[in-house]
Amino acid sequence: MKNVIEVKKLNKKYKNLQAVQDLSFEVKEKEILGLLGPNGSGKTTTINCLLSLLNFDSGSINILGKEMTPDAYDIKSKIGVVFQDVAVFEELTVIENITYFCGLYIKDKKIRNRYVEEAIDLVGLNDFKDFYPKKLSGGLLRRLNIACGIAHKPSIIFLDEPTVAVDPQSRNNILEGIKKLNKEGATIIYTTHYMEEVEILCDRIIILDKGIIIASGTSKELKELTSIEEKVTIEIDDLKQEIIEEFKKLKNVENVSYDSKLLYITYKKGKDNLINLIEFMKTKKIKYNKFFSELPTLNDVFLELTGKELRD
Amino acid sequence: MINLPLFKQSIKSNYKLVLIFLAVLTLYIAIIVSMYEPEALKMMESFAETMPELMAMFGMNMEVATLTGFLITYLYGFLFLIMPLIVTIIVANRLIAAHVDKGSMACLLSSPNKRKTIILTQMQVLNLIIFAIIAYSTIITIISSEIVFPGEIEIVKLMLINLSLLTFHIFLGSICFIASTIANETKYSLMFGAGIPLLSFLIQMLANMEGKLDILKYFTLFSFFRPLAILSGEKYPYILLIIMIVITIIIYTVSIKIFKNKDLSI
Ligand SMILES: Nc1ncnc2c1ncn2[C@@H]1O[C@H](COP(=O)(O)OP(=O)(O)OP(=O)(O)O)[C@@H](O)[C@H]1O
Numbered sequence: 027m028k029n030v031i032e033v034k035k036l037n038k039k040y041k042n043l044q045a046v047q048d049l050s051f052e053v054k055e056k057e058i059l060g061l062l063g064p065n066g067s068g069k070t071t072t073i074n075c076l077l078s079l080l081n082f083d084s085g086s087i088n089i090l091g092k093e094m095t096p097d098a099y100d101i102k103s104k105i106g107v108v109f110q111d112v113a114v115f116e117e118l119t120v121i122e123n124i125t126y127f128c129g130l131y132i133k134d135k136k137i138r139n140r141y142v143e144e145a146i147d148l149v150g151l152n153d154f155k156d157f158y159p160k161k162l163s164g165g166l167l168r169r170l171n172i173a174c175g176i177a178h179k180p181s182i183i184f185l186d187e188p189t190v191a192v193d194p195q196s197r198n199n200i201l202e203g204i205k206k207l208n209k210e211g212a213t214i215i216y217t218t219h220y221m222e223e224v225e226i227l228c229d230r231i232i233i234l235d236k237g238i239i240i241a242s243g244t245s246k247e248l249k250e251l252t253s254i255e256e257k258v259t260i261e262i263d264d265l266k267q268e269i270i271e272e273f274k275k276l277k278n279v280e281n282v283s284y285d286s287k288l289l290y291i292t293y294k295k296g297k298d299n300l301i302n303l304i305e306f307m308k309t310k311k312i313k314y315n316k317f318f319s320e321l322p323t324l325n326d327v328f329l330e331l332t333g334k335e336l337r338d
Numbered sequence: 339m340i341n342l343p344l345f346k347q348s349i350k351s352n353y354k355l356v357l358i359f360l361a362v363l364t365l366y367i368a369i370i371v372s373m374y375e376p377e378a379l380k381m382m383e384s385f386a387e388t389m390p391e392l393m394a395m396f397g398m399n400m401e402v403a404t405l406t407g408f409l410i411t412y413l414y415g416f417l418f419l420i421m422p423l424i425v426t427i428i429v430a431n432r433l434i435a436a437h438v439d440k441g442s443m444a445c446l447l448s449s450p451n452k453r454k455t456i457i458l459t460q461m462q463v464l465n466l467i468i469f470a471i472i473a474y475s476t477i478i479t480i481i482s483s484e485i486v487f488p489g490e491i492e493i494v495k496l497m498l499i500n501l502s503l504l505t506f507h508i509f510l511g512s513i514c515f516i517a518s519t520i521a522n523e524t525k526y527s528l529m530f531g532a533g534i535p536l537l538s539f540l541i542q543m544l545a546n547m548e549g550k551l552d553i554l555k556y557f558t559l560f561s562f563f564r565p566l567a568i569l570s571g572e573k574y575p576y577i578l579l580i581i582m583i584v585i586t587i588i589i590y591t592v593s594i595k596i597f598k599n600k601d602l603s604i
């Protein structure tokens with residue numbers, strides 16, 4: 027598949043803070059690329075550089091086969107951006123806001139009005155068309171912000187943390203909307219610090235930390251980077267210290283902890299871990315109530331690569 | 339060169355403010371014009387005698403024998419200077435700095451619209467609003483004078499004075515505008531955009547008081563506007579007018595340059 031965006035060795039410094047360092051990546055046509063990273067990892071800075079809103083120190087950015095510059099208007103006309111901060115106008119209603127932002131791209135009034143209606147449909151703001159932003163809840167406001175950014179039917183869409191501080195209902199609506207835009211043919215660059223979102227949404231993920239790409243690939247590929255096979259949690263009413271020590275000696279066990287009736291076991295890569303575990307508890311006649319096993323998450327990947335949690 | 343959606347939005351977010359100021363101006367102009375009568379004048383004169391400094395501070399130390407002179411003293415010394423200036427300060431801040439502050443400027447600049455068109459649009463909005471206020475004030479002044487004292491007003495002189503007033507406010511507007519362009523936050527935009535003209539006005543008030551402070555008049559922007567000199571037929575106000583136009587053009591040219599290279603981090 028074609029690359030629609032190519033970034034090579036991008037560097038951006040704010041005074042003496044290196045916000046982005048030697049960033050190289052590409053975005054393929056019609057994929058959803060996730061930029062995952064904790065606060066301050068350089069996601070917004072990267073997007074602003076890609077949009078030529080920020081001057082950067084070195085590196086190159088190509089979009090749709092051309093160098094991106096502040097006056098690359100033909101490229102800009104094909105891009106849609108949903109910024110992290112909601113930037114709608116208080117004095118305009120929902121529909122007026124979308125019309126204004128769409129009007130920056132689409133001059134033909136008829137087409138524009140149709141696009142605006144379609145955007146309202148997509149984000150589900152039909153019942154709020156004539157509301158002023160002040161009257162909208164946080165989630166609805168975010169949806170309006172998204173509608174403003176995508177109404178002109180761009181082929182490349184940047185979304186910068188569009189689900190921050192949003193209720194679950196709006197979040198689902200937003201994620202569904204993004205999938206739909208992608209199905210209709212848009213390439214999507216999605217930044218977030220919620221790993222669950224990139225797992226549901228993204229074809230490919232780039233993990234950023236302190237302005238550096240620490241890993242990239244599909245969610246499956248990334249999880250293979252960890253040394254963890256699975257994490258098991260067992261509810262056991264009473265457990266003696268010597269038994270806990272015996273758990274630690276089981277094959278492939280990386281780590282064991284016991285806290286308020288819950289036993290946590292982390293397994294390294296290996297086979298038959300759960301079968302062995304159940305067998306062991308049978309022979310030791312250990313009674314347990316709940317038992318469940320989880321696969322490693324992107325958070326585990328992040329934890330292993332950086333030594334800290336993705337979210338604090 | 340104008341961006342229509344932006345132009346409409348800018349007008350929409352500012353017209354209410356302008357209308358409020360126009361309503362207040364209408365009221366004040368009507369009151370001041372109707373005060374041109376012997377009774378009220380006598381009262382004013384006795385005011386001037388008891389508190390000459392205070393009256394002088396507001397530029398009210400002149401012969402007020404004719405209606406035109408009277409209006410210059412009581413309208414152009416304070417009201418016509420401060421009221422449009424307040425609107426200018428608020429609007430200029432909204433046109434650029436507030437957009438940057440809020441993040442809507444980032445949306446604008448990532449759309450396929452030239453930065454130059456964007457800033458020219460906002461410049462035109464500001465100047466259009468200033469023009470509307472001065473033109474409206476001029477018309478109301480003339481109409482109310484003609485109603486109350488038909489034939490008394492020196493229309494040609496008044497028009498020349500208002501032309502100078504318009505140039506003066508566009509000149510002040512350019513200062514507010516460049517402050518709004520340079521600043522990335524509303525607070526800095528207002529600090530300079532409002533600070534410079536208002537401080538200037540304060541200095542002007544001090545300079546107007548008789549005495550040693552007279553020298554201050556060389557340090558205030560308000561010395562560029564000389565309505566009484568125009569009334570008495572002097573030529574130097576027209577030189578000041580040309581100087582203002584030149585400075586305004588320079589300031590706006592620099593504003594465009596700054597805006598074109600502005601780094602927008604949000
Ligand atoms: N205008 C600026 N001036 C100076 N430093 C900045 C500026 N903008 C961002 N930074 C710093 O650069 C780093 C990267 O910031 P950036 O906003 O790109 O991170 P982010 O990944 O988008 O974070 P968040 O999840 O909080 O939005 C941070 O340390 C931030 O404090």
Ligand SMILES: [Mg+2]
Nearest residue numbers: 069070071110
């Ligand atoms: Mg950010």
